[in-house]
Amino acid sequence: MEKIEKNIVDLLDNQGKDYLTFNALKNQKFLQTSLKLTKNMSNTDIKKKLIPHVGNEIRITNGYKGLYVTRNISDSDMVINSLQKKANSLGRLKLFFPVQTKKLLKLVAQMIMAGQLCVDFSANGTINLSINDNFEKQDDMPQNDVAIQTPKNNTQNTSERQPSNDRQKMKEAYDHVGGGRSFVRIYAMREYLAWPEKRFNQTLEQLTKDLAIQLHYGDPSVLTEKQLENSFVDDEGQVCITITWRDV
Numbered sequence: 001m002e003k004i005e006k007n008i009v010d011l012l013d014n015q016g017k018d019y020l021t022f023n024a025l026k027n028q029k030f031l032q033t034s035l036k037l038t039k040n041m042s043n044t045d046i047k048k049k050l051i052p053h054v055g056n057e058i059r060i061t062n063g064y065k066g067l068y069v070t071r072n073i074s075d076s077d078m079v080i081n082s083l084q085k086k087a088n089s090l091g092r093l094k095l096f097f098p099v100q101t102k103k104l105l106k107l108v109a110q111m112i113m114a115g116q117l118c119v120d121f122s123a124n125g126t127i128n129l130s131i132n133d134n135f136e137k138q139d140d141m142p143q144n145d146v147a148i149q150t151p152k153n154n155t156q157n158t159s160e161r162q163p164s165n166d167r168q169k170m171k172e173a174y175d176h177v178g179g180g181r182s183f184v185r186i187y188a189m190r191e192y193l194a195w196p197e198k199r200f201n202q203t204l205e206q207l208t209k210d211l212a213i214q215l216h217y218g219d220p221s222v223l224t225e226k227q228l229e230n231s232f233v234d235d236e237g238q239v240c241i242t243i244t245w246r247d248v
Contacts, residue, residue: 004034004053008069016085018078019061019070019098022046043067061098068098075099075107076116083117083131090127109239113228166203167212169193174245183216183242187223187230204232204243215240 007030012018022043031037035049043066050069054060061068070078082093090108097104108129111117116135120128173192178184190200207213215234218241223231232240 002053002055004031004050005055005057007031007034009057009071012071018073018081019063019068021065022067022069023065025050025069062100063098064095064101070098075103076111079104079107079111079117080131083129088128088130090129093129106233109233113225113231113233113239115225166199167207170203170207171245174243182244184244185227185242186232186240187227189243190230201232211246213243213245216242216244218242 008020008025011028012020025031025046026037026039026041035046035053037046037049047060047067050060057072058069059072061070078098079093082097086092090105093108094101094104099107108117112119114135115132118130118132120130122128170189170193173189174184177188177192186204193200195203204213204215208215215232217239223241228239234240
């Protein structure tokens, strides 16, 4: 391991952390000496000096408070480690985490939907996160993802290219599942249609762009793990639970 990289890993070990801001690095005497850092130096200049010394043990990321140096572990592992140490609310996690907010929200939503994290809401509306100790990690590439990317026959592939037909079918599912209600659960529509995930999501996204429907977030804790998986995660990483149809 390169000397400067080892010194940074030792610093993380001594402080019991997975990441440090570049501002914190500027205060380390061994880096001030070895990299010729000054307290007035910009993060961009620090990054240029640090990159040649980044090996297999650390990486550079961009988070809520600018640039960070982190252990070379997955973002999900850093979330778990952070929740084990101090952060228990999404707001607190966001303030210190070494990835940008949009990416963090999407990651947390995916971990909730996978059952890796549990979520609850305090009386003042704070989103609290906790680790599901019974979670069993799945393979990175589930078989059903492969099925989405590889249509079984040309008929299925053709139907996926018919947005107007799919729009009509989704409206029929909305009416059938909703039974006259305005707010309809997305997971119930997904289960009713039994489409490949990609086809359902693309149709939902197109309807949203066309302002035909409106997505609503709601409280994910009221759903089961399977129902969360069959809901929808938007571009902001928010778990959408219901839709209303605006097109008359």
